[in-house]
Amino acid sequence: MSLRRLPTLTARIVALFALTAMMTFAGIGTYLYQSLDAQLKLRDDHELLGKVDQLRYLLSQTPSVEAIQKDPHRFYDATGKHEGLIVVLQSSGGLELMRSGLPRSAVLPALSTTPADVEPDEEDLTSWKLDENASARVVAAWGKLQDQRSEVRIVLGRSDAELTTLLASYKKDVMFSMLAGIFLAVLLGYLVVSASLRPIRHIAAQARSISAQHLDKRLDASAAPGELQILVESFNAVLNRLQESFQRLSQFSADLAHDMRTPLNNLMMQTQVALSHPRSQEEYQALLGSNLEEYERLARMVESMLFLARADHAQIGMDWQKLDARNEMHRIAEYFEGVAEEKGVHCKVEAEEGVIVWADPVLFRRAVNNLMVNAIRYTPEGGTIHLRVTPGPDGQTISVINPGPGIDKAHLSRIFDRFYRVDRARTESASSTGLGLAIVHTIMKLHGGRAAVESEPNRFTSFMLLFPIQPDTVVVTGPMANNARDHAGVERNEASQK
Amino acid sequence: MRILVIEDEPKAGEYLKKGLTESGFVVDWVSTGIDGLHQAQSEAYDLIVLDVMLPVLNGWKVLEEIRKTQETPVLFLTARDQLEDRLKGFDLGADDYLVKPFAFAELIVRIRALLRRGPVREADHLVIGDLEIDVLKRRVTRSGIRIDLTAREFALLHLLAKRQGEVLSRSFIASNVWDMNFDSDTNVVDVAVRRLRAKVDDPYPSKLVHTVRGMGYLLEERQ
Numbered sequence: 001m002s003l004r005r006l007p008t009l010t011a012r013i014v015a016l017f018a019l020t021a022m023m024t025f026a027g028i029g030t031y032l033y034q035s036l037d038a039q040l041k042l043r044d045d046h047e048l049l050g051k052v053d054q055l056r057y058l059l060s061q062t063p064s065v066e067a068i069q070k071d072p073h074r075f076y077d078a079t080g081k082h083e084g085l086i087v088v089l090q091s092s093g094g095l096e097l098m099r100s101g102l103p104r105s106a107v108l109p110a111l112s113t114t115p116a117d118v119e120p121d122e123e124d125l126t127s128w129k130l131d132e133n134a135s136a137r138v139v140a141a142w143g144k145l146q147d148q149r150s151e152v153r154i155v156l157g158r159s160d161a162e163l164t165t166l167l168a169s170y171k172k173d174v175m176f177s178m179l180a181g182i183f184l185a186v187l188l189g190y191l192v193v194s195a196s197l198r199p200i201r202h203i204a205a206q207a208r209s210i211s212a213q214h215l216d217k218r219l220d221a222s223a224a225p226g227e228l229q230i231l232v233e234s235f236n237a238v239l240n241r242l243q244e245s246f247q248r249l250s251q252f253s254a255d256l257a258h259d260m261r262t263p264l265n266n267l268m269m270q271t272q273v274a275l276s277h278p279r280s281q282e283e284y285q286a287l288l289g290s291n292l293e294e295y296e297r298l299a300r301m302v303e304s305m306l307f308l309a310r311a312d313h314a315q316i317g318m319d320w321q322k323l324d325a326r327n328e329m330h331r332i333a334e335y336f337e338g339v340a341e342e343k344g345v346h347c348k349v350e351a352e353e354g355v356i357v358w359a360d361p362v363l364f365r366r367a368v369n370n371l372m373v374n375a376i377r378y379t380p381e382g383g384t385i386h387l388r389v390t391p392g393p394d395g396q397t398i399s400v401i402n403p404g405p406g407i408d409k410a411h412l413s414r415i416f417d418r419f420y421r422v423d424r425a426r427t428e429s430a431s432s433t434g435l436g437l438a439i440v441h442t443i444m445k446l447h448g449g450r451a452a453v454e455s456e457p458n459r460f461t462s463f464m465l466l467f468p469i470q471p472d473t474v475v476v477t478g479p480m481a482n483n484a485r486d487h488a489g490v491e492r493n494e495a496s497q498k
Numbered sequence: 499m500r501i502l503v504i505e506d507e508p509k510a511g512e513y514l515k516k517g518l519t520e521s522g523f524v525v526d527w528v529s530t531g532i533d534g535l536h537q538a539q540s541e542a543y544d545l546i547v548l549d550v551m552l553p554v555l556n557g558w559k560v561l562e563e564i565r566k567t568q569e570t571p572v573l574f575l576t577a578r579d580q581l582e583d584r585l586k587g588f589d590l591g592a593d594d595y596l597v598k599p600f601a602f603a604e605l606i607v608r609i610r611a612l613l614r615r616g617p618v619r620e621a622d623h624l625v626i627g628d629l630e631i632d633v634l635k636r637r638v639t640r641s642g643i644r645i646d647l648t649a650r651e652f653a654l655l656h657l658l659a660k661r662q663g664e665v666l667s668r669s670f671i672a673s674n675v676w677d678m679n680f681d682s683d684t685n686v687v688d689v690a691v692r693r694l695r696a697k698v699d700d701p702y703p704s705k706l707v708h709t710v711r712g713m714g715y716l717l718e719e720r721q
Contacts, residue, residue, distance in 0.1 A: 285711070288711075288712070289711040289712050292711070292712035293712070295599070296712075299599045299681075300681050300683070302599075303681060315580075315581070317581065331676065331677070334650060334676070335672075335676045335678060335686055336684075336686060337650075338686065338689040338690045338692075338693050339684060339685065339686050339689045342689055362679050362680060365677075365678055365679075365680070366680045366682075369678065369680070369682055369684075370682075370683075372684075373682065373683050373684050376684075433683060436683060
């Protein structure tokens with residue numbers, strides 16, 4: 001993904017760069033062109049008006065109209081022989097005395113003629129279209145001859161052909177430098193952008209080298225520019241979480257394989273041994289019975305794992321109910337009464353009346369049941385297990401406290417992990433799945449609460465379940481929604497007969 | 499009572515047939531959905547046990563077809579324990595379900611329950627051999643001698659007596675006596691039955707509570 005996006009980003013920035021450059025250059029170029037155009041035209045106009053003065057002066061030095069006709073070159077020269085300059089002199093009678101820069105056939109436009117004693121200014125200039133490509137600025141003024149009486153009409157004009165050529169070449173220059181500028185901007189932009197984006201490419205390369213086998217690798221946040229630091233840090237945080245889950249998952253798979261191996265091994269061995277010689281019917285029955293115990297253990301394990309997997313994917317519909325905590329504790333104590341008595345262990349419920357716990361009853365009982373199974377297993381003969389309900393500001397705490405060997409501090413943090421066993425050798429492997437406390441932990445998570453443990457070696461172990469006062473989850477009541485209630489179906493059938 | 503078993507897995511089918519036959523049912527077993535549907539439509543059964551995961555014509559389709567013409571109770575078996583699956587089953591008209599793996603005793607209990615459906619008045623006086631249970635007065639006597647039971651012991655005995663002759667699984671007992679609706683790693687039920695026996699059976703020569711290894715317990719008079 002990052003690989004595919006990188007050039008896009010570069011292209012985008014370079015394109016924006018080019019667009020900006022183009023607009024800037026075009027703006028400046030247009031401005032320069034127009035101001036040059038205006039200035040040149042203004043200069044030409046002034047020059048033209050200046051030449052009117054010059055011609056008037058020459059006329060004042062000329063004795064007669066005939067003298068003009070005799071020597072028109074004097075007037076040509078006086079105009080400075082500018083290319084495109086149009087000079088026409090006419091007598092007051094309308095007779096053309098001289099014509100220069102204009103073909104004979106061309107008819108002069110009608111022009112208002114400035115009187116001899118008035119200086120013509122820009123206002124008196126008129127544009128006159130010569131042909132398709134060229135036009136001229138023209139001015140007409142009267143000039144007096146030497147005798148101060150006879151007047152000659154001066155028509156001065158200037159074709160803008162030269163100016164147009166000049167401006168066209170200037171335009172070309174501007175366009176060329178604009179294109180060159182854009183090209184340079186794109187090139188520089190590309191170089192600058194790809195240099196600035198190099199850290200991203202670097203990070204991408206680092207990220208590419210991270211795989212399931214190398215989940216411990218992290219992106220180097222110090223090498224990233226400030227803007228990318230947040231990204232790198234969040235990416236690293238994702239990696240941390242992934243690595244943790246990944247490790248837990250692979251540990252879980254390894255434990256699972258190991259824990260399934262034990263019952264499978266029992267099954268295979270005892271069946272193989274039994275089949276190696278003919279046996280009595282009782283022996284076969286004993287074998288089948290023993291096999292069945294292992295099957296049931298495997299089935300329980302699968303059921304527990306499905307439960308955990310489903311809880312992980314939040315696929316368990318909760319049947320929230322208000323439970324009377326004291327009633328529930330008594331129910332559990334009663335359930336374990338027989339087993340406890342056989343072991344010489346007492347159960348004591350310590351709960352005030354009327355304490356309400358918001359919970360799914362099946363899950364609630366399952367959690368406390370799992371704690372009780374452990375409590376009874378580890379309580380020495382004559383000991384007392386306390387089932388305590390403690391209301392608190394955050395919610396109600398259900399504690400199962402039993403005297404006994406306790407749990408070493410080193411194990412406490414991992415005690416709720418799947419398949420984690422404090423002492424693998426000592427656990428009665430035939431009855432335990434190693435998932436009991438993991439299920440308790442998961443059930444508490446489903447309730448938005450938590451499970452905690454405290455223990456003092458050789459004194460006591462205390463498991464605490466905190467149920468929040470008001471579950472923030474939507475209160476769902478309805479048909480049973482998880483496998484933990486499989487047997488509820490039996491109950492229904494039973495009920496239907498009553 | 500005739501039961502049709504539709505199950506493609508040969509071992510499962512064979513043992514279902516064997517087990518159900520030994521429990522007193524007349525069983526036909528077919529291994530495909532098409533055969534199953536044909537059989538169900540051409541012969542009269544009291545109940546159909548239907549595996550959902552069948553090749554070609556799956557269990558849902560079979561159930562749908564069957565429901566078009568008849569109301570025979572259907573209990574479906576599934577290995578996929580998803581809520582949607584179960585709801586789908588009930589939607590299509592199934593009467594009950596079991597998730598594989600299940601205890602055989604559980605299957606029998608459910609089949610019997612389905613076959614018994616309808617208003618059944620519960621007896622308030624039960625007699626098994628010389629054991630008498632007065633449900634209303636919560637009194638138990640054997641050979642005329644009063645036996646004192648705790649409330650839960652009475653509930654357990656009452657459950658076994660109501661279902662006399664039927665094997666009840668541990669989870670069924672836990673569910674019905676203590677309302678513990680989940681599989682547990684404990685032997686609570688075994689201990690409870692042992693304690694009940696100590697009061698009801700041990701002092702007497704003929705035993706009424708019997709253990710069926712690996713399946714559960716049943717109450718019956720045996721000669």
